[in-house]
Amino acid sequence: MILQYLTQEFEHEVTSTRKLLQAVPQKDLGYKPSEISWTMGQLAQHIAIIYYWYVGTLTKDVYDMAGDHLERGDPNDIKATLALFESNVEKARAALKSLTEEKLQDNWTMKIGEQVVLGPMPRGIVSRGFLFNHIYHHRGxxxxxxxxxxxxxxxxYGPTYEESI
Structure with a gap:
């Protein structure tokens, strides 16, 4: 039952993320609000990349990011970022389809080389916090x-201020 809800939420939120990324103009990809912030292009790319992380999170008990050679593309090309997003969404869908209710209870750990950076904790908790909520945070x-x-x-989630004026 939980897996069914996660899958429905995933599909709804993919549509929202797509709308947001499609609203990012090429001309503003270099914008960043402070010296320590990402550029708009880097932030858009990061959002697209999080969808790739569904694969390692949902299909492996230990996800070593150091050994994962993910495709990044060019953060200065919004079309490339949108293509990366669509590709990663398909990979995430496949990972979600391979999941079972039982696997949501299995412990999961994220490492970078030998360093444990997250977990061990139940995969279902990681799915909410590391995947879903992470995307929502960066969309904000x-x-x-x-x-x-x-x-x-x-x-x-309804009309925005800009759409109401």
């Missing part, structure tokens, strides 16, 4: 970036 940042550069924010 992207909304701030879009507004700061005078761009329109698409409605994801």
């Amino acid at each position: 940042e992207m909304i701030v970036y879009l507004r700061a550069t005078g761009n329109k924010v698409p409605g994801m």
